[in-house]
Amino acid sequence: MNSVCGQCYCGACRYTVDPGPIQVIHCHCSMCRRQHGAAFSTWVSVGAQRFTLDAQEGAVRSFAVSERTTKFFCAACGTTLYHVTRGYDNVIGLLAGTLRTPVELRPTGHYFYSDRADWTAPPSDGLPLCGGPSGFEQLVR
Ligand SMILES: [Zn+2]
Numbered sequence: 001m002n003s004v005c006g007q008c009y010c011g012a013c014r015y016t017v018d019p020g021p022i023q024v025i026h027c028h029c030s031m032c033r034r035q036h037g038a039a040f041s042t043w044v045s046v047g048a049q050r051f052t053l054d055a056q057e058g059a060v061r062s063f064a065v066s067e068r069t070t071k072f073f074c075a076a077c078g079t080t081l082y083h084v085t086r087g088y089d090n091v092i093g094l095l096a097g098t099l100r101t102p103v104e105l106r107p108t109g110h111y112f113y114s115d116r117a118d119w120t121a122p123p124s125d126g127l128p129l130c131g132g133p134s135g136f137e138q139l140v141r
């Protein structure tokens with residue numbers, strides 16, 4: 001996959017991923033919704049070893065969003081850049097909205113769709129809708 005780079009809103013935190021993403025998904029869980037103040041989050045999974053952060057010491061802060069997951073965000077502008085989950089140490093979950101360069105991959109589906117915001121219209125992109133207790137069971141459209 002092509003390499004990608006991205007940054008926070010103010011530009012204090014930048015990153016490069018080379019080679020680029022493994023997978024792109026839309027997540028409709030309530031955790032994503034609350035953290036990002038948006039209907040859903042689009043995540044780009046990348047190999048942790050391929051990820052290079054370019055930021056001054058202290059420019060990136062972290063917050064434990066759950067027992068296993070920590071988010072990393074810009075201390076100056078607050079943009080969430082990525083998540084790391086214990087047990088999935090080889091993978092970093094980047095927020096697609098922070099990318100500056102095009103991604104060849106396209107999202108594979110809408111996950112945790114059972115938890116979606118009830119004020120959103122169903123997606124018209126034809127991608128699978130997945131939900132249920134795991135968040136990953138295919139739902140009937
Ligand atoms: Zn920033």
Ligand SMILES: [Zn+2]
Pocket residue numbers: 027028029030031032033041112
């Ligand atoms: Zn989510």
